[in-house]
Amino acid sequence: MGVVVNLDSGKREATIKPLIDLTKADMGRVNELILSKAGSDVEMIPEVANHLISSGGKRLRPMITLAAATMFGYEGDGHVKLATSVEFMHTATLLHDDVVDESDLRRGKKTARMIWGNQASVLVGDFLLGQAFRMMVEVGSLEALDILSSAAAIIAEGEVMQLAAANNLETTEDEHFAVIKAKTAALFSAAAEVGPVIANATRADRAALRSYGINLGLAFQLIDDALDYGGSSADMGKNVGDDFREGKITLPVILSYRRGTLDEREFWKSAIEQGANDDAALERAISIMTRHGAVADTISRARHFGEIARDALAPLPNTPQKSALIDVIDFCIRRIN
Incomplete structure (x- = not known):
């Protein structure tokens, strides 16, 4: 589920540029920490992780985590460790996803499993999760640890749910x-909520960022669903139709x-x-989707969740971070325009 968006396009980069600029210094520290914590005396671990x-x-x-912390005045270094933890959790999920999905390519490169095998991919993903939790503990916030560890369990549940629904056309919306x-x-x-948590923001502020994050995530994934049938390889960092060829059940x-x-349903069963x-x-799949407005309706649903994310932030004071986080909503949805 970790689709990469090409930031070379001026239009797209301008949309997310405020967030990049606001978090640039801290992201430099995150990147240093990523390289440090991905290191190991076991040679294969940094090879697979760095790939x-x-x-x-x-x-x-992680940029969302950094912005969400500093928008409430956080001045320590815990947000850097939590942002790195979030990125390691995401990377571990990608390693595990590629094994489950039997994917050959990610971001235009051979997947780790194609180079080192499934076992190495799973085990290095586990190593990164372990490092993520070590950094969470170092931050010393039990609430932040609870939020991120709960997210890790939920993500694993989602993996199993997806596996159970694989190739099942009776899956409901x-x-x-x-x-x-x-x-x-x-x-x-979780990435959005841990920021205000370590900044000791109010419960209302935490709830606002939590709602923002979950609705942004839904919008993000629905656009990914739509991109597989209505986007370009440059937009996705993968080939159009990859989900289709893997038999994925998407919206x-x-x-x-x-x-x-009846004939079209028989086609879907065959495909x-x-x-x-x-x-x-x-x-033919794209033709059928166009006839029934399936991609357009998927985008419409993504916009709906994007508006919920925008409204979640509306009561908060106007800050550069708030503005940048709102820009992220538009960035995620406009990937298919």
Whole structure:
């Protein structure tokens, strides 16, 4: 679920540039800590970890953690350790995802599992999770530890839910939302909430950032769902149709299957359940989705969650950090424009 967005486009970079600028100094410290904590005397661990860590991700989640802490006046260094923990949790999830999904490519490069094997990918992911929790403990905030450890458990539950729903065209929209809320939105929510927690912000402020994060995460993942059928490789850092070829049940597929004719449903069964998903099948899939407005409705739902995220921040005082976090909502949704 960790799609990478190319920041070379002027339009997109301008959208998220305030957040990048605000967190630049602290992100420098995060990047140093990432390299330090990914190190090990076991040679394969830094090799596998750095393969993914250095492959071009924009590190949006740790930037959110940093901004969410400083917007409430935090001045210590705990936010740097928590931001690094968030990034390690995300990286571990990507390593595990690629094994579960049997993915060959990520961000245009061979996945770690293709180079070092499934076992190494899973075990290095576990190592990164361990390092993440060590840094959380160092920060000394039991509440922050509770939030991030709970998120780790929820993400794992989401992985299992997705595995149970794999290739199942009877998956409902509600069931799909439960999966993406766990797999993607939970980490966005935790990344946003731990900032005000260590800044000793009010419970209302914490709730605002938690709501912002979870709804931003839902919007982010729904746009990823839509991008697989209506985007470009530059937008995603992967090939159009990858989800389709892997037989993933995403919202555009769910809507198209439920709205489709009997013949179209038979097509989806052949493509998703039986693996008949060549380029011609992808072309037909996109045609069916267009006919039923499945991609457009997926984007519409993403915008809905984006507005909830925006409203969550509305009562907070106007600060550069608040403005930058609002810009992130537009950035996530505009990836498909």
